[in-house]
Amino acid sequence: MVGSRRYFGYFTDDSTELAIQLDESAGESTSLGFSQAITNAVAQNPSLRIKPSETFPIEPRYLLAEREDADGRIVKRKFYVGATTAAAWGGTPYGITIDGETWNITARVGEVRHYIAAKDTGLIDGDVDDNVAAAV
Numbered sequence: 001m002v003g004s005r006r007y008f009g010y011f012t013d014d015s016t017e018l019a020i021q022l023d024e025s026a027g028e029s030t031s032l033g034f035s036q037a038i039t040n041a042v043a044q045n046p047s048l049r050i051k052p053s054e055t056f057p058i059e060p061r062y063l064l065a066e067r068e069d070a071d072g073r074i075v076k077r078k079f080y081v082g083a084t085t086a087a088a089w090g091g092t093p094y095g096i097t098i099d100g101e102t103w104n105i106t107a108r109v110g111e112v113r114h115y116i117a118a119k120d121t122g123l124i125d126g127d128v129d130d131n132v133a134a135a136v
Contacts, residue, residue, distance in 0.1 A: 009035025033086025
């Protein structure tokens with residue numbers, strides 16, 4: 001169940017620090033590799049905050065995990081991973097402790113970046129193409 005939320009440090013594949021807001025119980029798990037303290041430069045810059053529910057400009061890396069509940073049901077969950085050096089990201093897929101419970105990792109999904117595609121609108125905007133056409 002979702003509890004209180006706060007910002008944690010997330011490190012992209014190229015080691016850029018971003019702030020990501022997560023449920024505290026998952027973000028505080030050392031197996032997931034989130035920084036517990038965010039630097040002041042990141043905390044004061046809103047453009048360095050990402051939401052796990054959004055896909056632009058970056059989809060954070062995550063893993064899918066499952067465990068057997070006390071009554072025999074299989075519980076599945078998605079966990080975001082704060083760094084590629086995290087134990088849950090590079091370690092064994094069996095017996096990872098997250099949020100005080102033992103999970104088996106079934107999949108790891110890497111970080112995805114989305115860029116705005118450049119497109120020429122065809123409008124006269126004073127670029128080089130307009131200057132060449134005017135000189136002819």
